[in-house]
Amino acid sequence: MVVRAIAASTVLFSTAALAQGITSTKHNFQSQTNPVHVDPSATEDGICVFCHTPHKGASSLLLWNHTFSANNYSWADVSGGKTTGGTSYPTNVRTWTGSTAKCLSCHDGTVSIGAIYWSNATASPTVTMAGTDVGASGNLNNASYIIPDQSTGTDLKGNHPVGVPYSYDQAVATYNGISTGPDVKLAQWVARPTGVRVFGSGGGGAPAAGAAGIECASCHDPHGTGNTFFLRVTKSGSQLCLSCHIK
Ligand code: HEC
Numbered sequence: 405m406v407v408r409a410i411a412a413s414t415v416l417f418s419t420a421a422l423a424q425g426i427t428s429t430k431h432n433f434q435s436q437t438n439p440v441h442v443d444p445s446a447t448e449d450g451i452c453v454f455c456h457t458p459h460k461g462a463s464s465l466l467l468w469n470h471t472f473s474a475n476n477y478s479w480a481d482v483s484g485g486k487t488t489g490g491t492s493y494p495t496n497v498r499t500w501t502g503s504t505a506k507c508l509s510c511h512d513g514t515v516s517i518g519a520i521y522w523s524n525a526t527a528s529p530t531v532t533m534a535g536t537d538v539g540a541s542g543n544l545n546n547a548s549y550i551i552p553d554q555s556t557g558t559d560l561k562g563n564h565p566v567g568v569p570y571s572y573d574q575a576v577a578t579y580n581g582i583s584t585g586p587d588v589k590l591a592q593w594v595a596r597p598t599g600v601r602v603f604g605s606g607g608g609g610a611p612a613a614g615a616a617g618i619e620c621a622s623c624h625d626p627h628g629t630g631n632t633f634f635l636r637v638t639k640s641g642s643q644l645c646l647s648c649h650i651k
Pocket residue numbers: 426431451452453454455456466503506507601621625626627
């Protein structure tokens with residue numbers, strides 16, 4: 405009972421922190437002062453529509469509304485395609501149901517921010533984008549915010565693994581068809597991370613021993629957190645990293 409009470413108050417606290425909300429972030433594409441925003445002539449309104457729709461989205465999970473990139477992603481420089489712990493890097497991020505492909509649908513720099521599946525009872529409406537960081541097709545063209553290698557848009561080399569298992573409860577896990585590698589030291593993982601988000605099988609829901617993994621949204625909350633870079637836990641004092649790694 406005592407443990408439950410502490411957990412409940414922690415949730416209330418972080419909800420209050422999140423109440424800062426998406427409106428004042430760079431993900432508010434209605435804000436004309438942001439480097440990426442809707443052209444004043446565009447008829448689309450609301451903030452959520454760029455990512456979510458109540459109907460006819462691309463997937464039930466997250467009611468996803470932003471057009472996916474055609475790119476496949478890989479960590480091209482990794483020998484044998486494995487982490488130091490021997491866990492395979494994913495080669496199926498584009499088709500995997502976890503949220504990573506959703507982030508990369510904008511952050512690989514190839515798809516217009518305004519390319520959505522559904523709005524105003526219309527399929528694929530054209531929402532014209534404007535701003536200093538928008539390319540010719542409405543795509544993100546600020547190299548600092550494009551996560552894969554910009555020359556290909558597909559190579560994730562040098563980026564923290566995503567779409568891979570997390571050793572929840574310090575147990576070997578399977579996630580996205582990948583199992584924890586043989587050289588991962590299970591005692592070096594926080595058993596039940598807080599602040600950050602570890603996902604359950606399928607890329608949503610609650611994690612469990614044996615079925616848990618991480619995505620871009622493990623470290624970031626795209627709706628804003630009050631921390632810089634949408635970070636769920638501040639990077640100050642290495643707090644973000646130490647939320648998962650015991651080092
Ligand atoms: C830039 C894209 C983007 C915008 C804009 C956006 N979201 Fe999200 N949203 C996401 C992503 C990505 C996730 C998955 C995050 C996760 O798994 O933690 C998500 C998850 C969610 C979830 C389910 C998981 C959770 O965190 O509770 C809800 C509900 C949600 N969004 C509502 C909204 C609403 C309402 C708005 C508008 C006020 C909005 N979102 C705007 C990208 C966006």
